[in-house]
Amino acid sequence: MLTTITDAFASAQQWVFETLVVPFAFWAGSGNLLEDGFTATGWLLVGVVQIVLMLLVIGPLQRLWPAEPVRDRHAIFIDVLYTLIHKLGLFKLVMFFTVEEWLTDGIGWLRAHGLRTLQIDQIWPGVTDNAWVSFAIYLVVFDFIGYLVHSAQHHWHWWWQLHAVHHSQRQMTMWSDNRNHLLDSVITDTIFVVVAILIGVAPAQFVALVAITQLLESLQHANLRWRWGRVGERLLISPSFHRRHHALSLGHEPGTVSRLPYGGNFGVLFPWWDMLFRSADWRPGTEPTGIEDQVLAGRDYGRGFWAQQGLGLKRLWGADQAQGEAAANPTRDTKVV
Numbered sequence: 001m002l003t004t005i006t007d008a009f010a011s012a013q014q015w016v017f018e019t020l021v022v023p024f025a026f027w028a029g030s031g032n033l034l035e036d037g038f039t040a041t042g043w044l045l046v047g048v049v050q051i052v053l054m055l056l057v058i059g060p061l062q063r064l065w066p067a068e069p070v071r072d073r074h075a076i077f078i079d080v081l082y083t084l085i086h087k088l089g090l091f092k093l094v095m096f097f098t099v100e101e102w103l104t105d106g107i108g109w110l111r112a113h114g115l116r117t118l119q120i121d122q123i124w125p126g127v128t129d130n131a132w133v134s135f136a137i138y139l140v141v142f143d144f145i146g147y148l149v150h151s152a153q154h155h156w157h158w159w160w161q162l163h164a165v166h167h168s169q170r171q172m173t174m175w176s177d178n179r180n181h182l183l184d185s186v187i188t189d190t191i192f193v194v195v196a197i198l199i200g201v202a203p204a205q206f207v208a209l210v211a212i213t214q215l216l217e218s219l220q221h222a223n224l225r226w227r228w229g230r231v232g233e234r235l236l237i238s239p240s241f242h243r244r245h246h247a248l249s250l251g252h253e254p255g256t257v258s259r260l261p262y263g264g265n266f267g268v269l270f271p272w273w274d275m276l277f278r279s280a281d282w283r284p285g286t287e288p289t290g291i292e293d294q295v296l297a298g299r300d301y302g303r304g305f306w307a308q309q310g311l312g313l314k315r316l317w318g319a320d321q322a323q324g325e326a327a328a329n330p331t332r333d334t335k336v337v
Contacts, residue, residue: 006204009045017041039203046211047087053215058174058222067225067243067286072171074303079175081305086178086185087214119200138201138209139269145195146213146268149188151279154262159184161315165308167246168301170290174222177214181312216269225286233282234275237267240284247287248295 021041025034070076120141121134128134153163162184169176196206220242227233227240244250245265264279265271274280293299302308 006208009042009207010204013038013042013045016045042207044088046207050087050211050215050218051083054174054218058219061226062174062223065225066223067172067239068223068288070171070173070223075169075171076173076175078303078305078308079169079173079179082178082180083175086180117198117200121200135205135208138199138205139212141199142192142195142209142213143267143269144273145192147266147273147277149191150266150268151262151277153184154266158316159187162187162312164291164301164315165312167289167291168294168308169246170288170295172221172223172243172246172289174218176221177217179308181309183312183316213269227284234271237265237269237271240286241265241267241271241282243286243289244281244283246289247285248290249292250281250287 017038021037022034025037120137121129128137153159162181165181165184166176166179169179192210196209201209216236220237220239222239224239226238228236228238232238233241242265245263250263264281265274266279267274271280288295291299291301294301300307300311302311
């Protein structure tokens, strides 16, 4: 079945490439980029499929079982813009023609000088080389790396200044997953590309891993009052579990009233790592989302795309330190970032 799906996707990718991309590339005088353009076409197709599934499946679910009423449509519109940038290939194109190409060349050089790639699918011949088994292993490995990365985004002061763009959304919807600072996305994408190369993930499997992970993350961020039950909550992260991670003063901020110093519920797909490292918070409830100094002290995280990106860089460079210090002590003695 997995082979059938990948073959169907490859056929669709080839059709879109030959029918649309090739004529456009020659019209634009960029025929020399066609080899790389084929890979970019794959990412574009994955993004289109994801958006269609979001609109047809997750969107109606949000309207049937919302966790909160929709109050800020402008914020949702900005999140849609982020989603289009990330899922329809613009961001991936920039990554592919810059960072990923440098990484591939760099790791190729290291391999030529003795660096060995860990071929996970060859660990147990006859078992791990099965497509479904290797895919499941890669999914768990990527999820563990995702947990470590997400935890670092909250524990490392400089990284939080960028990641705060994601947490400044006070109207959670299925579009909110892609609300990220572009530099933050470059860093995280680079980490996953390096891991994929080092453990021997095939390009087609890497695309499938990213597609499934992103689609489930869209579901987790959705405006849904859903829990999977006592057992299910410990198998797959639900919208309720992840919403607590975004909960105001509870889920994510250093030094707030959360029982965990830097928040919790860092898992990407599975709650297992939160359970293992004791960062899981199972308490029920539908709290408001956002960042404490944003809500209680009015710290500006930006309303539009460019404002959010610019303020993220200012926080990173310490250019808005005065605003941050004033917001850190609004009405009570609470340390924020």
